[in-house]
Amino acid sequence: MTAELQSQLVVGAILFVLGAIGFLTRRNLILMMLSAELMLHGVAVNLTAFGRYHGNASGQVFTIFVLTIAACEAGLALALILGLYQRRKSLDVHLWGNLGEPDLPQMSAEEGGRMAPQHPADMPTLTPAGRMPNSPVVPSNTKI
Amino acid sequence: MNSLLEQAPLLAPLALGILAVWMLLPREGGRAWVIAGLCGLSAMLWLTRNFLPPTDNWVQTGMFYTFAAGAVLSAVMMITESNPVYAALWFALTTLSVCGLFLINAAPFLAAATVVVYAGAIVVTFLFVIMLAQQGGATGYDRKAFQPTLASIAGFMLLACLLFTLQEWGGKAAVAVEGEDAPPPRPQFVLPPAHVVTNPLSAPMPRQDKPDQNDLGTLQGVGRSLFGDYLFAVELAGTVLLIATIGTIALAPRRSQGTL
Numbered sequence: 001m002t003a004e005l006q007s008q009l010v011v012g013a014i015l016f017v018l019g020a021i022g023f024l025t026r027r028n029l030i031l032m033m034l035s036a037e038l039m040l041h042g043v044a045v046n047l048t049a050f051g052r053y054h055g056n057a058s059g060q061v062f063t064i065f066v067l068t069i070a071a072c073e074a075g076l077a078l079a080l081i082l083g084l085y086q087r088r089k090s091l092d093v094h095l096w097g098n099l100g101e102p103d104l105p106q107m108s109a110e111e112g113g114r115m116a117p118q119h120p121a122d123m124p125t126l127t128p129a130g131r132m133p134n135s136p137v138v139p140s141n142t143k144i
Numbered sequence: 145m146n147s148l149l150e151q152a153p154l155l156a157p158l159a160l161g162i163l164a165v166w167m168l169l170p171r172e173g174g175r176a177w178v179i180a181g182l183c184g185l186s187a188m189l190w191l192t193r194n195f196l197p198p199t200d201n202w203v204q205t206g207m208f209y210t211f212a213a214g215a216v217l218s219a220v221m222m223i224t225e226s227n228p229v230y231a232a233l234w235f236a237l238t239t240l241s242v243c244g245l246f247l248i249n250a251a252p253f254l255a256a257a258t259v260v261v262y263a264g265a266i267v268v269t270f271l272f273v274i275m276l277a278q279q280g281g282a283t284g285y286d287r288k289a290f291q292p293t294l295a296s297i298a299g300f301m302l303l304a305c306l307l308f309t310l311q312e313w314g315g316k317a318a319v320a321v322e323g324e325d326a327p328p329p330r331p332q333f334v335l336p337p338a339h340v341v342t343n344p345l346s347a348p349m350p351r352q353d354k355p356d357q358n359d360l361g362t363l364q365g366v367g368r369s370l371f372g373d374y375l376f377a378v379e380l381a382g383t384v385l386l387i388a389t390i391g392t393i394a395l396a397p398r399r400s401q402g403t404l
Contacts, residue, residue, distance in 0.1 A: 006195065031223075
């Protein structure tokens, strides 16, 4: 039984590490999400193997919770991917590398950094909330 | 250095396997398919010999080797495939193999649930890939991996640490050393099952229809544990699902903003 548990743990570890490598190297947003799911698969194999080893149902119940969280993650990730694709028309994750601090060096795959130029249309806009109060500072003929 | 050499049976197949993944990752120019495949296969065989010993039950051993090899091979193909549609297909194969491993682990309900959930997820992912990734023809960002060397080294370190710990626990600690200068017994990571206190409703009970078998892994056993011991966690998971649904609806682009 111990040998069997160890084999399953090895397979789970390999799946987890492969998912991690995929998450680090792929530049496609959808494939990054699938790599994260691969890491969850490795964890699920571990959990069910331990449940079998201990002879109780806790491992399977934990795997059900992992499945739940994976479903939430997939929904949120696909919504985010759609929103990001709308702005840049591309699934390349490195187009979003300039969200960091401006004074830090940027890590880009290509030399020179082929960052997309920041169009003003790309910036998020806030919808105005409520009515502007009548204040003496703003002249009444100023268009807001 | 000597301790490194002692660990050669662990480190050498890992290095071979990671080298295979590194060679297969998409890059400019050709990839050395044959060399990478030979490296990967020898690494898998080597690891199988050292870490995955066959058990007495040959049917179970054969099934385990089939599903484990299928899962690992299709995972490698998934992360190294430059076409996202094929990568999603390989991910489906990985999921099926992992469901086979669930079956070996006496979790038939979980295997069925995973197939159902991931079938939906993968169909949706296909739709997204075909909608978004295939519009402009071939894309440059799928053809060239980002920092494959660094990622491979990081993966090698992580896997070596995991397997080293596992080996210390499972391999050497199992061999009892007799003699006067025997090292003191190590503390074990994983208690043997006899020393583990199970939650009261998660322990297997006799089946109602077949009293000579226990209900580990049946829907009855899983449901008793899920809605008995873990009832509050189920409520929390339901809340998380609700919040994720609300968040998804709030995040998804509106039609007024133009779809795609």
